């Protein structure tokens with residue numbers, strides 16, 4: 128197989144894995160937006176959505192395999208690009224796509240480990256109160272990290288969908304791919320995600336530490352802190 132053929136194959140695998148993973152990511156980002164309605168709204172939406180995306184088949188076929196595939200192919204393409212000396216400056220949209228991809232690449236395994244693998248291993252779930260706990264326990268920087276994660280996920284997915292569509296020969300209407308038709312909905316979605324994170328971080332309304340659940344207890348324990356005394360002292 129020539130280098131060009133290998134590259135074309137990698138591009139298709141990268142696009143297909145991103146497309147498949149988007150099925151989960153859309154629900155995940157939507158649930159974050161629901162946090163602006165408070166605990167009931169967030170936990171209610173997540174509970175409904177989890178019935179769908181926390182089934183073994185979905186988690187393996189739509190989440191784990193596509194995500195790991197996307198990560199491996201992305202790293203392979205970055206390395207091949209560097210080796211081939213293709214270091215030119217692409218258009219801003221693609222540069223933003225790459226920067227957001229690199230940020231996601233750097234944090235995604237930690238994020239999955241903390242929010243899915245650890246709860247799975249300890250038979251707990253991460254709810255609105257537990258997310259609030261992490262932002263109180265680790266401080267404002269953690270809320271900002273969640274916001275950057277949400278904005279990168281929103282942009283990378285939206286832009287990735289337009290690239291992936293054209294990889295498979297489907298060209299969405301120009302009005303949706305470029306200009307305000309792209310930036311207005313994507314910007315609005317990113318703002319809604321940021322507002323969701325600010326909400327569970329307690330920036331807009333008081334959040335009762337009574338909502339901190341068993342996940343928070345385990346996390347506090349892990350860092351040698353007692354949840355009840357932490358709640359009283361803060």
Ligand code: HEM
Nearest residue numbers: 142145146149201225228229231232235284287288290291
């Ligand atoms: C958390 C999940 C994700 C991570 C960690 C991630 C990471 C990356 C990385 C590191 C790259 C390579 C950037 C570069 O070439 O410098 C990339 C490229 C790409 N991603 Fe993702 N991605 C994720 C989700 C998605 C989703 C949901 C889509 C939706 C379709 C997507 C579509 C793409 C596409 C099409 C490219 C190729 C862009 C190009 O033409 O160079 N990604 N991704």
